[in-house]
Amino acid sequence: MQNSVADGRTATLEPQARLSPATGSPAIPAGLAGSSASSRDVSVPARIYRHPIAIAIIFGLVALPLLLFGISTPPMMFYDEGYFVPEAKVFVHGAQDPPQQKPPLGKLLLSLGIRAFGDNAFGWRVAGAVCGALALVAVFLWTYVLLRDTQLACLAAGLTVFNNFWFVMSRIGMMDAFLMLFLTWSLVAFTASLVLDLSVGRRRFLFCSSGVLLGLAGACKWNAIDTLAVFVVVTFGLLWVAHRPTANANSSLLGYADKIRQIGVPVLLLGLIVAPIASYSLSYWPLCIAIHRPFNVHELIAMHISIWHFNTTTISNRAITLPWYVWPFNLNPQRALSYLVANPVVGWGGLAAMAICVWRFCKAITFQEGFVFLLFAANYLQWAVTPEKGVFYYYYYPSLLILGVAIAVALRSLPDRVFGVRITLLLLIAAATYFVRCYPQMAQLQAPWDCAFGCWP
Numbered sequence: 001m002q003n004s005v006a007d008g009r010t011a012t013l014e015p016q017a018r019l020s021p022a023t024g025s026p027a028i029p030a031g032l033a034g035s036s037a038s039s040r041d042v043s044v045p046a047r048i049y050r051h052p053i054a055i056a057i058i059f060g061l062v063a064l065p066l067l068l069f070g071i072s073t074p075p076m077m078f079y080d081e082g083y084f085v086p087e088a089k090v091f092v093h094g095a096q097d098p099p100q101q102k103p104p105l106g107k108l109l110l111s112l113g114i115r116a117f118g119d120n121a122f123g124w125r126v127a128g129a130v131c132g133a134l135a136l137v138a139v140f141l142w143t144y145v146l147l148r149d150t151q152l153a154c155l156a157a158g159l160t161v162f163n164n165f166w167f168v169m170s171r172i173g174m175m176d177a178f179l180m181l182f183l184t185w186s187l188v189a190f191t192a193s194l195v196l197d198l199s200v201g202r203r204r205f206l207f208c209s210s211g212v213l214l215g216l217a218g219a220c221k222w223n224a225i226d227t228l229a230v231f232v233v234v235t236f237g238l239l240w241v242a243h244r245p246t247a248n249a250n251s252s253l254l255g256y257a258d259k260i261r262q263i264g265v266p267v268l269l270l271g272l273i274v275a276p277i278a279s280y281s282l283s284y285w286p287l288c289i290a291i292h293r294p295f296n297v298h299e300l301i302a303m304h305i306s307i308w309h310f311n312t313t314t315i316s317n318r319a320i321t322l323p324w325y326v327w328p329f330n331l332n333p334q335r336a337l338s339y340l341v342a343n344p345v346v347g348w349g350g351l352a353a354m355a356i357c358v359w360r361f362c363k364a365i366t367f368q369e370g371f372v373f374l375l376f377a378a379n380y381l382q383w384a385v386t387p388e389k390g391v392f393y394y395y396y397y398p399s400l401l402i403l404g405v406a407i408a409v410a411l412r413s414l415p416d417r418v419f420g421v422r423i424t425l426l427l428l429i430a431a432a433t434y435f436v437r438c439y440p441q442m443a444q445l446q447a448p449w450d451c452a453f454g455c456w457p
Contacts, residue, residue, distance in 0.1 A: 052144045052153065059157045060137040066161070067129035067170050072121040073444040079337045081173040085124050088114060088173070091290050101310050103280075104287040105219035106178035128177035132170025135177070136160055138184035139401065143408050145191045146368055152408040155424045159404035162431035163346050165397045168338045168442055176397050178220040183227055183398065186213035187375075190231055193263070194238075194256045194367075203259060204267045211275030218276065219283035222307075223398075226378040232272055234371060235260060239268070256367050316390025324383035327396040334393050339441035342400055345431040350403025353410035360413075368409050376402045 091111035117123035144153035190210035217224035242257035333339035357369035
């Protein structure tokens with residue numbers, strides 16, 4: 001399914017039917033078979049199906065209680081909460097010389113939970129759970145805008161729900177839930193600026209908003225810069241196509257290139273350079289107020305030197321580190337971090353889907369396949385060159401989330417069914433089965449429920 005027609009017009013936020021691989025004709029999505037009937041004859045689920053924003057909100061509302069249930073267990077800090085919770089308390093109580101191990105925005109958001117619910121396990125983790133639910137909303141919307149297919153967007157969001165990494169990292173007082181909040185919403189804004197049928201002014205606003213959101217993501221963890229690098233490559237690659245169309249570029253790619261040309265180079269530079277730097281830098285202002293320091297260039301440089309020094313010189317515990325090249329194939333849970341282990345349906349299925357995306361991109365340059373591949377490659381391969389002394393398995397989280405979306409992208413022109421059963425349903429059932437198997441340990445359930453589905457050897 002292509003997102004644009006040859007005259008360069010782009011998509012609105014209305015669902016489109018997928019093309020049937022067998023006939024090439026539109027396949028009517030489930031629940032819409034009777035769309036020609038009057039609105040009063042259409043069921044409530046079918047009407048909801050037509051409104052992607054409503055579906056996205058439903059995903060978020062369902063995910064939040066899932067993440068909050070039992071979040072106060074264990075009642076003490078575990079894993080890296082011992083680093084980040086004390087730093088977050090700086091925004092509550094103030095401090096003269098707090099340690100600086102990561103940029104401040106994630107810790108500021110973490111502190112909101114402490115202010116609202118107290119200095120306890122729930123207060124340390126509730127902000128991450130809320131951000132995890134909002135990131136799930138963004139995953140659905142990003143996939144929908146990218147593919148204009150409600151069923152595939154539901155698949156991507158469902159695979160995220162059953163993604164063990166999303167569940168575990170949204171229930172601990174660390175920085176990854178906050179990073180993914182801004183990262184996923186930046187993807188929504190960036191993709192929408194290229195795809196949706198908008199005025200030039202709104203398109204420019206969305207593009208600059210994606211830069212602001214990426215700057216805020218970087219203000220949680222520095223590795224957001226890899227996604228910014230992808231935005232730069234995609235933007236100027238499309239700008240090059242707009243001026244020099246390639247022979248194997250399809251009509252939709254030319255449509256995206258035309259939208260980039262409409263935004264204009266000055267606004268492109270504003271969104272890719274000025275906006276992220278500004279939003280990133282301003283995130284240090286509340287910290288400077290909390291610790292009674294001036295907000296100026298000299299202070300920012302000193303803080304960044306401190307963060308860089310900590311992350312490049314601290315020797316990590318080798319017992320809990322795992323080389324980056326092992327992550328995609330690891331099936332041994334990280335016991336110290338809620339038995340964290342990737343769901344193989346998402347991890348291995350995502351790698352197969354990524355191979356399909358690369359093959360399809362090589363045949364005909366397509367935006368969707370190229371975009372998800374670049375995002376995965378940048379977020380994963382960065383750890384091959386990181387100056388950190390030790391890397392951890394949970395760093396695979398952004399890459400694994402992108403793999404879930406890659407599965408949806410790969411399926412967009414494959415058969416809907418196998419042996420009469422929807423492939424999307426089979427994938428969701430398989431992912432849910434593995435998630436349920438892991439749930440007692442991930443959720444820190446107490447005996448006898450901790451081994452309800454068997455204990456890890």
